[in-house]
Amino acid sequence: MSLLVQGLSHKTAPIQIRELLSFDSNELKKALPQLNAIDGIDESMIVSTCNRTELYCKLDTGLEEKPIRWLAYYLNLDIDTLKPHFYSLSNEYAVRHALRVGSGLDSLVVGEPQILGQLKKAYKVALEVGTAGKFINKLMQDAFTTSKIIRTKTEIGQSPVSVAFAATKLAQQIHGDLANSTALIVGAGQTTTLVARHLSQTNIGKIYVANRTRTKSELVTKVCGGDTIELTDIPKFLQLADIVISSVTTRKPIISLDIAKLSIKKRKGRPIFFVDLGVPRNIEESVGSLESSFLYTIDDLKIIVESNIGARSAASIEAEEIVNFKTSDFLEWEKIQSINQFINCYRAQAEDLSNKEIEIALKELRKGSDVEKVIRTMGKRLSRKLIHTPTSKLKEYADEAEVLSKAIDILGIDVESR
Structure with missing residues (x-):
């Protein structure tokens, strides 16, 4: 397998x-x-x-x-x-x-x-x-x-390299000082929580958090000091947002072209920076074609992320060595698993032979036979039966030196001491 x-x-x-x-x-x-x-x-x-x-x-x-x-x-x-x-x-x-x-x-x-x-x-x-x-x-x-x-x-x-960090850096490049800016965060997962933390560190003016579950939204607002809103409130609050970062699980876009177009019109030319971190995408792709709209997807953030990963290169080399070591460990374990079924079968065969000989010996002892003689007979019969198949195979491959050598090694036969 x-x-x-x-x-x-x-x-x-x-x-x-x-x-x-x-x-x-x-x-x-x-x-x-x-x-x-x-x-x-x-x-x-x-x-x-x-x-x-x-x-x-x-x-x-x-x-x-x-x-x-x-x-x-x-x-x-x-x-x-x-x-x-x-x-x-x-x-x-x-x-x-x-x-x-x-x-x-x-x-x-x-x-x-x-x-x-x-x-x-x-x-x-x-x-x-x-x-x-x-x-x-x-x-x-x-x-x-x-x-x-x-x-x-x-x-x-x-090192402070993450998609959330990259999104925040881009927002600063587009809007400059964020002290008078407003952000709308859609979603309450790990990534959006990191975004909220990074944005709060820029002393951004206001943050709104929208999510299906208000309790999860509140966990994000505790990080950034923002306010929670319902997903259905997004069209109303979108016109207030200079920055929109979305990452929720959805089959259809949360923000459509029509909603974005209306919001941008109400903003009278003030740009909106959209970051769509969702897969499937949360923001309709055509939103990026609107005037005063800057739309980035998770793939667009690769360039920023890759330009900031130099600090991790040395640590990555160490990490790869650890991965190689643990991979070898797993492969050794896997080898043992593949042979275990044969070992278990072999052990079961030996136990069957042993149990049969024990029963024969017990019957003799119940008849009053000499104990020492019964034990010695049982030992001889058991050893002969246990080595019957291996010795038969040794004879069968007697003219094949390589197979014979491996068999002697596997069976642990000490030829020199005899």
Whole structure:
């Protein structure tokens, strides 16, 4: 069997493709059992974030095409549209990739911690629906441990480089001093919370936070000192916003062209800086074509992020070494698992022989036979039966020196001492 990771990410696919493959938690719970029901797939997990969608499978060798074909069928997409953006990693490469993803080494923002939480959520869903087995369990536990070691032993997460940081820097470049500016944040996840924190550090004039759940909005406003509003209030408050940053899970845009056009008209030429961090996108793409509108997506922020990652390069080298070490550990564990079934069978055969000889010896003892004689007879009979198959095979391969040499080594035969 093979361990396989198939998918696409910000490195291989633009947002227009990535948003087609987005799953939320409820969709994952429906999709995973169907993926796992494919003949030859023993275990499976799906990771879906704004920057990647990946299928993790333990499956029979030779079935590597099945996961991507299932994905295309499930989402009603043309497989030829997906293939140019897909990567397929097996065994050692799959393990190393999983550990790098969990540690943030494969992220748009190298070392960012959000991906670890997203990986844990994906794993939790796989556990809930019963598609994660021994191998995915071990892989995820190793990914979590590796991430913890890297964050403890290196400075991978110390430099202030993040999508949230980049969005704030862009806002300052467009509006300058933000003391008299107003920001509208849509969403209350980790990324938008970071945005709120960065914006508050610029002494921005006002922040409004809109989210489906008011209690979560209030957690964000505690960070930045802003006010909460309902999602339905966005059209009313959009005209007040100089900066709009959105990251919510939605199938349809939260901010349409018509709403944006009306708000910009009411602002009488004052620009709005839009940042759409959602996948699928939260803001209609055509909003970016409006006069006095500056629309950036998560992919547009790559340039700023990449220009600020130099400080993490040394830490990344250390982190990659840790990943390599932990990958070797997993592969050693996997080797042991592959041979365990044979060891267990061999042990069971030996125990069966032993139990039969013990029963024969007990019957003799109940008849009153001499104890020492019974024990010695049992020992001889048992040793002969235990070595019968190995000695027969040694005779069978007597003229094959290489096989014979390996067999002697495996059986631990000490020729010199005899």
